[in-house]
């Protein structure tokens with residue numbers, strides 16, 4: 001385990017198969033402390049599956065993952081204390097109030113009362129939901145739910161925040177607002193952010209480094225500028241197409257070609 | 268504290284969904300009124316004594332059975348609507364999560380049982396002693412635990428609500444109808460009595476009859492031993508199934 005002090009996530013030769021589907025095929029990468037790292041790829045690329053393995057929800061078929069210095073497989077409990085997560089799909093209890101959702105989280109993570117009381121107010125104020133704290137979550141809009149999930153994910157002072165397609169279905173205002181909170185928190189708390197998206201601009205704007213994943217394989221990784229230079233292109237999108245284009249021809253998978261066509265055509 | 272918070276969550280959800288609360292009381296009350304007054308005269312003519320006196324414990328047990336199974340099955344909702352993920356990434360053992368939920372669901376089912384119990388008093392049910400009525404709470408809670416854990420065990424294996432109808436028709440309904448909740452066990456053919464003796468709810472119904480009407484057929488001691496053992500076994504199976512959930 002070659003853990004140096006600036007690495008917070010280390011992934012080595014990670015594989016996950018679902019019966020015949022190879023969802024994640026031997027990927028390796030590291031994320032540094034305080035970094036914002038994006039996993040960019042189309043639907044079905046294996047982004048969520050990777051996150052599930054990084055967050056103890058799914059056993060890898062093979063490979064090694066460490067987070068905040070803990071072996072995720074051997075030490076799930078310490079791993080869980082080290083990260084917060086906003087899932088791709090909603091995960092709030094909509095029959096409870098916003099505050100109750102936060103409170104349950106605080107208790108589940110074993111926070112002290114004097115600590116969480118202050119922290120809940122602070123975070124809910126940040127995401128502009130403090131005035132709505134006693135409303136049932138089922139009466140919230142999609143954007144409000146997302147903001148509450150972000151606040152909840154940060155409640156236990158995680159070192160790493162996972163965001164799985166956090167802005168899916170949100171309007172531009174809410175998106176903007178959300179990334180502003182994240183930016184503030186990174187500056188204030190030195191938070192590491194790992195997010196997935198299939199929006200090019202989002203990765204370009206909010207990530208220090210980007211890994212492009214397709215069909216369970218990381219086809220390239222680096223700073224946005226590096227990816228552009230490497231492929232001699234002007235935009236991240238062009239870089240993406242240049243990178244994944246050659247890969248498809250080599251692998252000659254017909255499903256892959258079709259997916260790429262959809263991917264091209266979708267813009 | 269963690270058990271308490273998971274318990275509290277179930278209670279709050281219950282108290283807030285008035286429609287569910289009232290909806291699940293409709294059936295037992297209908298059963299009590301229709302069967303109680305409909306079959307009462309025949310039952311008495313056949314020498315069975317007061318039918319309401321006989322039926323009430325059975326219907327209380329039925330209420331608990333249905334509410335508890337539902338509370339367990341709620342795991343599927345939490346899988347589909349997401350809250351389960353929130354608990355599964357928390358630094359808490361899955362066994363604790365399962366037990367907290369089960370205690371919450373069982374408490375809700377017991378409360379429903381108590382409400383129906385109070386209703387039976389209005390239509391003429393007379394428990395033999397007030398002290399024993401408090402003991403009935405313990406029996407109700409055991410029945411509730413058993414079936415909440417069973418619901419949880421089943422729900423842990425299901426992806427969605429598709430299998431629900433199947434479970435109702437081939438598990439929950441037989442458990443209810445073959446428990447002796449509606450008819451006396453003493454005068455049955457012995458092959459049929461065997462089936463009834465396999466059904467764990469029979470012991471719950473019998474124990475309730477024991478404490479409320481002083482009319483246990485199997486005997487209160489045996490009832491409690493069976494109930495307790497089945498609760499322990501099903502809870503272990505439930506916790507094991509719950510720990511295997513992948514989402």
Ligand SMILES: Nc1ncnc2c1ncn2[C@@H]1O[C@H](COP(=O)(O)OP(=O)(O)O)[C@@H](O)[C@H]1O
Pocket residue numbers: 018021022023041042043044045046047048049050
């Ligand atoms: N539980 C599962 N069972 C079977 N296949 C799955 C399961 N989860 C994901 N997959 C498959 O793995 C692939 C990657 O999925 P996913 O990681 O969700 O992609 P992404 O998040 O990038 O959109 C897809 O082909 C998906 O159908």
Ligand SMILES: [Mg+2]
Pocket residue numbers: 044047048049088164165
């Ligand atoms: Mg995904």
